[in-house]
Amino acid sequence: MVRKILVVDDEAVLLDTISYNLEQAGYQVTKAADGLSALDAARTETPDLVILDIMLPGIDGLEVCRQLRRERLTAVVPIIMLTAKGDEIDKVVGLEVGADDYMTKPFGRRELLARVRALLRRADYPITNSGNQDTTNNRQESLPRRKDLHSGDLSIDQAGRRVTNRGQNIELQPKQFDLLTYLVRNRGTVLTRDQLLHHVWGYDYAGDTRTVDVHIRWLREKLEEEAANPKLIQTVRGVGYVFRG
Known part of the structure; x- marks a missing residue:
């Protein structure tokens, strides 16, 4: 099954670069350049993971993250937040509003893919091996x-x-x-x-x-x-x- 990833960033070059690297790795990518578009895409595309920049026009990434965590369809979808180098407060606040991880710009392709794989793997097989009844992951039903x-x-x-x-x-x-x-x-x-x-x-x-x-x-x-x-x-x-x- 092809995993779907929503990438949100208002920097066109970075948005295209991240999307290209993910597509080359076999993921299906949806792109958004602002907060409102990100919320719409998350609701309609039901992604398996979201990569979300903090600094966005209109609704910023922190508020997008808050809203996604309040909604049934996206409450447990892994979220990686992107922050500018040195913005420690943004990293902490991002985690506090519900992000699972953050990456500091600039970052390399290998680090990006490693973090994406890690979060998707944990979403599929939680550390408890409990099976969260996600209908897209029937493999978990056989786990003890x-x-x-x-x-x-x-x-x-x-x-x-x-x-x-x-x-x-x-x-x-x-x-x-x-x-x-x-x-x-x-x-x-x-x-x-x-x-x-x-x-x-x-x-x-x-x-x-x-x-x-x-x-x-x-x-x-x-x-x-x-x-x-x-x-x-x-x-x-x-x-x-x-x-x-």
């Missing part, structure tokens, strides 16, 4: 159902991709869920940021570990009684993170 995970007041329904903590349902973005599940499955083991990037995001190289730090902060805000004094997900200075629940 994983048992629920429990740690104190925390419960993770891997098949249903649901989390409860202290009796309350916790809403998590797809990558937040995958990260939490991996941490809990490896409780007591100190995991480096590069390990988490590899196993949760699927990168085969050392990526930008800021992605991990931001997702850890979100999990703490949603799960810990005191996010500033975490008991469940602890930092091991100079190494990474460990789940102590």
Whole structure:
């Protein structure tokens, strides 16, 4: 099955270059040059992945990302955001509004394709191997159902991709869920940021570990009684993170 990718950028040369590289790799590409066109294309084309520039005319990429995350058809579609070099705040905000990953311009063809493949692979085979019932991915139906995970007041329904903590349902973005599940499955083991990037995001190289730090902060805000004094997900200075629940 040919995977569909929506590419959104108002720089015509970059838009054409990204689209060409993706098409040469076997993907079907839809292009958009502004926020409104991107929303329309996402709703009508139902892409498997979105590559979205932050700086767009009209509705910017951050608002496009927010709206896509609120809509049923695109709520779990992987989104890679494109940012200008050095715009650290844009990267963090992009992750906070629901992007799965970001790339800093300029970037090479190999990095682009590696990140696209990694996110599509994780979308097809989530780290929980739970099968998200996507009708385009019937291969998952034959995968064994994983048992629920429990740690104190925390419960993770891997098949249903649901989390409860202290009796309350916790809403998590797809990558937040995958990260939490991996941490809990490896409780007591100190995991480096590069390990988490590899196993949760699927990168085969050392990526930008800021992605991990931001997702850890979100999990703490949603799960810990005191996010500033975490008991469940602890930092091991100079190494990474460990789940102590």
